Amino acid sequence: MADRPELCVGAIAVYDDQILLIRRGRGPAEGTWSVPGGRVEAGETLAEAVVRELLEETGLAGVCEGLVGWVERIDDQLHHVILDFAVTILVGADPVAGDDAAEAAWVPLANVAELSLVDGLAEFLHDHGILETFS
Numbered sequence: 001m002a003d004r005p006e007l008c009v010g011a012i013a014v015y016d017d018q019i020l021l022i023r024r025g026r027g028p029a030e031g032t033w034s035v036p037g038g039r040v041e042a043g044e045t046l047a048e049a050v051v052r053e054l055l056e057e058t059g060l061a062g063v064c065e066g067l068v069g070w071v072e073r074i075d076d077q078l079h080h081v082i083l084d085f086a087v088t089i090l091v092g093a094d095p096v097a098g099d100d101a102a103e104a105a106w107v108p109l110a111n112v113a114e115l116s117l118v119d120g121l122a123e124f125l126h127d128h129g130i131l132e133t134f135s
Contacts, residue, residue: 007040008037010085011062011064019035021105061091062088065085
């Protein structure tokens with residue numbers, strides 16, 4: 001396991017009853033769907049990290065809004081503390097997968113639970129009032 005936890009951010013963009021998701025192309029949770037996000041770089045504010053990760057993984061520009069919530073992911077090899085923020089997309093467009101995202105898409109909220117999601121994402125979105133149900 002790493003010597004210290006790594007600080008990460010996630011971008012939660014919801015528009016017209018859809019949520020912006022990416023399918024991870026490498027790294028932890030490869031092949032599963034998640035919100036865009038990643039590690040905070042040294043000297044970078046949380047808001048800057050959210051906007052950068054959003055752009056890198058989806059090609060979409062956005063504005064970081066308020067904190068939605070946080071989660072921790074701990075296993076034998078990693079310990080991530082992830083702060084998820086609401087994001088407003090600046091220009092309506094189709095996302096284009098980039099960086100470590102294999103796919104990027106606007107997914108109807110009603111269909112989110114049908115995807116292979118990173119562990120705990122459906123519950124997190126439900127607990128924070130974004131998904132009505134997750135089963």
